[in-house]
Amino acid sequence: MNNKILRISIWVYLGLFFAYLLGPLVIMSATAFNSPGFPRATPWECLTFEWFGALFQDERILNGIWNSVLVGLGTVTLSVAMGLAGALMLTQISAKVRSVYYTIIIAPILIPGVVLGISTLVFWDRINRMLGLGADSFLSNGLFLTIIGQSTFIASYCMLVLVARLQRYDMVQTEAALDLGASHAQAFRKILLPFMRPAIASAGVLAFLASFENYNTTTFTFGEYPTLTIELAQKVRYGITPAISALAFIIVLLTVFGALANEANIKRKERIAEARKEGALPDVKGISLPGFLRGNPAAVLLVLLAIGTITVVGTATAYSPAQCIADVKETKRLEAEQRIQELRAKREADRAKQKAEQGEEAETQQSTPKPSNNSGFGNVFAPTTLSDDEEEGAEAPEPSNNSGFGNVFDPDALQEDDQSNSE
Amino acid sequence: MSAGVGVDLENLWIRFGDFVAVRDANVHIKGGDFFSFLGPSGCGKTTILRAVSGFLDPSEGKVLIGGNNMIGIGPNKRPTALIFQNLALFPLMKVWENITFSMEIRGASSAERRKRADELLDMIALPDQGDKFPSELSGGQRQRVAIARALCAEPDVLLLDEPLSALDLKLRQHMRTELREIQKRVGITFIYITHDQGEALTMSDDIAVMRAGVIDQIGDGKAIYNDPATAFAASFVGENNVFRGKIKQVNGGEALISTNRSGDLVARISSANQGKLNVGDDAMMFIRPEALAIAPDGASGDHFVTANVTHEEFEGNSYNIFSEGEGGKEIKVSIPNLGQSFENHTGQSITLEYETKNAVVVPAGELAAE
Numbered sequence: 001m002n003n004k005i006l007r008i009s010i011w012v013y014l015g016l017f018f019a020y021l022l023g024p025l026v027i028m029s030a031t032a033f034n035s036p037g038f039p040r041a042t043p044w045e046c047l048t049f050e051w052f053g054a055l056f057q058d059e060r061i062l063n064g065i066w067n068s069v070l071v072g073l074g075t076v077t078l079s080v081a082m083g084l085a086g087a088l089m090l091t092q093i094s095a096k097v098r099s100v101y102y103t104i105i106i107a108p109i110l111i112p113g114v115v116l117g118i119s120t121l122v123f124w125d126r127i128n129r130m131l132g133l134g135a136d137s138f139l140s141n142g143l144f145l146t147i148i149g150q151s152t153f154i155a156s157y158c159m160l161v162l163v164a165r166l167q168r169y170d171m172v173q174t175e176a177a178l179d180l181g182a183s184h185a186q187a188f189r190k191i192l193l194p195f196m197r198p199a200i201a202s203a204g205v206l207a208f209l210a211s212f213e214n215y216n217t218t219t220f221t222f223g224e225y226p227t228l229t230i231e232l233a234q235k236v237r238y239g240i241t242p243a244i245s246a247l248a249f250i251i252v253l254l255t256v257f258g259a260l261a262n263e264a265n266i267k268r269k270e271r272i273a274e275a276r277k278e279g280a281l282p283d284v285k286g287i288s289l290p291g292f293l294r295g296n297p298a299a300v301l302l303v304l305l306a307i308g309t310i311t312v313v314g315t316a317t318a319y320s321p322a323q324c325i326a327d328v329k330e331t332k333r334l335e336a337e338q339r340i341q342e343l344r345a346k347r348e349a350d351r352a353k354q355k356a357e358q359g360e361e362a363e364t365q366q367s368t369p370k371p372s373n374n375s376g377f378g379n380v381f382a383p384t385t386l387s388d389d390e391e392e393g394a395e396a397p398e399p400s401n402n403s404g405f406g407n408v409f410d411p412d413a414l415q416e417d418d419q420s421n422s423e
Numbered sequence: 424m425s426a427g428v429g430v431d432l433e434n435l436w437i438r439f440g441d442f443v444a445v446r447d448a449n450v451h452i453k454g455g456d457f458f459s460f461l462g463p464s465g466c467g468k469t470t471i472l473r474a475v476s477g478f479l480d481p482s483e484g485k486v487l488i489g490g491n492n493m494i495g496i497g498p499n500k501r502p503t504a505l506i507f508q509n510l511a512l513f514p515l516m517k518v519w520e521n522i523t524f525s526m527e528i529r530g531a532s533s534a535e536r537r538k539r540a541d542e543l544l545d546m547i548a549l550p551d552q553g554d555k556f557p558s559e560l561s562g563g564q565r566q567r568v569a570i571a572r573a574l575c576a577e578p579d580v581l582l583l584d585e586p587l588s589a590l591d592l593k594l595r596q597h598m599r600t601e602l603r604e605i606q607k608r609v610g611i612t613f614i615y616i617t618h619d620q621g622e623a624l625t626m627s628d629d630i631a632v633m634r635a636g637v638i639d640q641i642g643d644g645k646a647i648y649n650d651p652a653t654a655f656a657a658s659f660v661g662e663n664n665v666f667r668g669k670i671k672q673v674n675g676g677e678a679l680i681s682t683n684r685s686g687d688l689v690a691r692i693s694s695a696n697q698g699k700l701n702v703g704d705d706a707m708m709f710i711r712p713e714a715l716a717i718a719p720d721g722a723s724g725d726h727f728v729t730a731n732v733t734h735e736e737f738e739g740n741s742y743n744i745f746s747e748g749e750g751g752k753e754i755k756v757s758i759p760n761l762g763q764s765f766e767n768h769t770g771q772s773i774t775l776e777y778e779t780k781n782a783v784v785v786p787a788g789e790l791a792a793e
Contacts (some may be wrong), residue, residue, distance in 0.1 A: 176511035178498045179476060180525040180576050190527070194515050295540060 083158025142223020198411030427455030462633030
């Protein structure tokens, strides 16, 4: 009994936890497919893919993505190289110096990105001036500064990842290679690098992601190369559209896809290693798709996701939400009009009521009800109107009728409908 | 192959800061020999090996390989190949790639490498295992792959740094004979590092016994075992019973020692110490357990020892009697099991005898730690 409660509460907790983690992503993804101009998931109006279209027509966003990729690749190259050098250094120096060295190398992670951005800008500007170069020199190029600035701290992340792997490296391996006639460069390339490859890949991915999402350092250094984050931040100032949700959706999809692919790959390698241990030597290249799917939920999910994506893209090209959007627009317009009418009627009623009160006070003035009848349709519910009707008879029947239906059948409204249809 | 390439260490000193790892080593290793450095861990034998392979430069002295001074020549340029204590096979390469790594460095084609790997795999009795990874092999197989990898580099001198220490006893004994056979087949000089006197005695042509950076004795197995030069060599190689005392009388090749516990005993002066021991010197006398025998009760003289038996054990091939020795040490007697019946002596006093040629006297010195 107690156990059952415990189990249920664990599931509830897990549910809450994942809702907290993934909920925003799901909602945001939904907004990418909803037609309203402001990203929102409810009320659901029309399934649309126009925001993806809008995204790929947005020059600034595309340019931002391109710059981000350029900066990312540059940062990956520089950071992984510096990180590897730092990690190698860490394993070579004596234990006494090591802790000091480690602190220095790790410090950039602790320094706020803003400070790094400013200091990068100031430092390279100084260097630029010292060398007597102009404002358009390579050293003041936005791409260069951004890569350098981001690498100052991303290299530290890379080093942490690489050190973890390097600590498991047996330096005797290098000695063995040297002993067998390899030069130091050969030993590095043929023994150490292959050993480090998985960590280098991890560090590369980490560096790319860190670079891609960086804002606070980049904001000082981007110059004429605004990255995606910079462009997004500038856009948000003027209000966002679901095109940004569409971009986010694509990024989420790529990330999930990449993670699942990686997972499947690891599983596959494990299986191969296991098969080899059992004595069979399977051909590594000849792994068939069914084998790849067997007993691997991640791979199955991956395939489903791929099929889903293809379906979505397929429908996107075939499906046109124009009719739905037009319908929704019409409904909305009508709603808006109705609201306006109601508002107007209410205002009229208020005014009439005021006048009626004035009239009651005066008692002698006859002309009071007339203007109220002419102008208003919404004073049906005003108590004074009723009394007016009794007094004045059928003097103003039309307007009062109109007001009862909220102006739906107003000839003017019909005319407008015609116009919008013919457009 | 020819007679092989010799290795000479001349006045070799290796220091790490204030610590002297190797002190004035002079060794001549003949080409084609199986030469062992035997000593406890930390005695400097691995340091010597690293100096020969080129991983560290000596502070003083010379390393000659085939008569050429190797100082300043890096490990990748020396005609040596080293088998590391942990083997250091490359885990990401298959067995055949491991074996032919030295050929890859020289730029040999893949087909050539494959062919050579197959030859070597046949030689180490691991045919058709070339496509496995080292992690998929057993300890003994890995051992042989490491040897093949070293031999593939066609070195003049093969250096082995306690390569058998990670193996279990059975495999270790098997690999001893195998190593010896491989050495005879390829005919190159082997320099072997070990702390296991059994390995050194069974495999080597010559052995250097090392203690704290100093080479105590160089000789073949018999000389080291039967004719130790120092107290350390006597106590480190094989089991030995020690008797401390002072030289009372020197008589040609023999000496009379007045021992602390057993009166005057006669012993042979080891050949390295002939003429060096004088009356009144502190000395140590060593008798192997198998050289002692039970004497008739009441016998006495300069080759009899009396002792109280503390315990006995039956070891299968021998019957061991332990009695109180000197300074907390035991006197061990080992009687070969030839089918005779063994009496129980525990708690009794027995008299032991030995032949003079089986007792050896050396100047007093440091004993090997047990």
